[in-house]
Amino acid sequence: MRGGWPATRETTVDGWLARLSGGVTRRANSVLPCHAPSDAERTLTRVEELYRGHGLPPVFQLGPAAQPSGLDSVLARRGYELRTPTIVQIATIEDVLHRLPDSEADVRVRRRPDTTWMDLWWEVDGRGGPDSRELSHDILTGVPGLYARSHHRDGIAAVGRLALVDSWVGVYCMAVRPDARRRGHAQAVLRGLLERAAEHGSKHTWLQVTADNHAARTLYERVGFAPAANYHYRELTKPAGETLPTETRAA
Known part of the structure; x- marks a missing residue:
């Protein structure tokens, strides 16, 4: 991680x-x-x-x-002080792809986050000003990765990132525009990313989800992720x- x-x-x-x-x-x-x-x-x-x-x-x-x-x-x-108890979930890419539903969404995957990708992720999940956004970009691109975005008639609807670390890939930056939620865009982005990772020979995937985010934990477990470890911060x-x-x- x-x-x-x-x-x-x-x-x-x-x-x-x-x-x-x-x-x-x-x-x-x-x-x-x-x-x-x-x-x-x-x-x-x-x-x-x-x-x-x-x-x-x-x-x-x-x-x-x-x-x-x-x-x-x-x-x-x-x-x-205790901060952000988090659960690490892992899965095989093959199992997740088998469980994810097929999607007709227009998903495009690239090697770098372009301005449009950054704009949506920052709008949904960004914290801070322009300097923070620039530092976030440096963190994201500090390791090889894949960047996906899902489109619909109103433009870009969702984005996601995979960090490529040896035979593992980490799921990060899953963000859906508020007015496009509950339409399958997040699952389409995840499928697009993992399909591309599988093509490059990756076998396993991980993600981190806060312990109190029960909805996300249930969703990820439904598509094959299982708890493997946990961590928290002390500040x-x-x-x-x-x-x-x-x-x-x-x-």
Whole structure:
């Protein structure tokens, strides 16, 4: 998943991967704790100084492989607040294509997001101003991908993106224009993307959906996606002087 939504800058802090992308999405502006540091308290202080030096809140993305194993509790005691519990779902492309309904929608797939694609995605799901949009474009195009859009008589109705990471593809940026919803455009976009990925030899796909989005989870499970893992964020919003010390070192 890191490969599917790459940060514009990464740096390692004693085994933890710090991602920095101007504040555009937590995913690209959070610490991925890949390895246990030699001194967790000291490394936490360094990470907090790094993010605040860039005008960003310190954020950690915590999944099953987070190191050290007790890091979530350490961060909670330090004042980090829980954010966005998310479920990772996976499937074989063959199974999803078998379950998706056929569609007569006019779906076009390209290798790069053009202005029309960006306009609709940003209208539906964008956050921030022109600088954020430019940074988002850099994140999207930082890894090979496929970009689909579905058309109807009023123009572009829906868009979606696949990040191409080895034999896997990640589903991102599924967005449907409000007045075109419930007409099958999202499923048509997903089919168009996965058909093209299969042609290029990809076998498996993943997506991320927030735990409280029950409608989306049900829809994706209906077409073959199954829960595989989960993660959440811990974000420190308190000023630097108000951080609580860690009570024990998470070694």
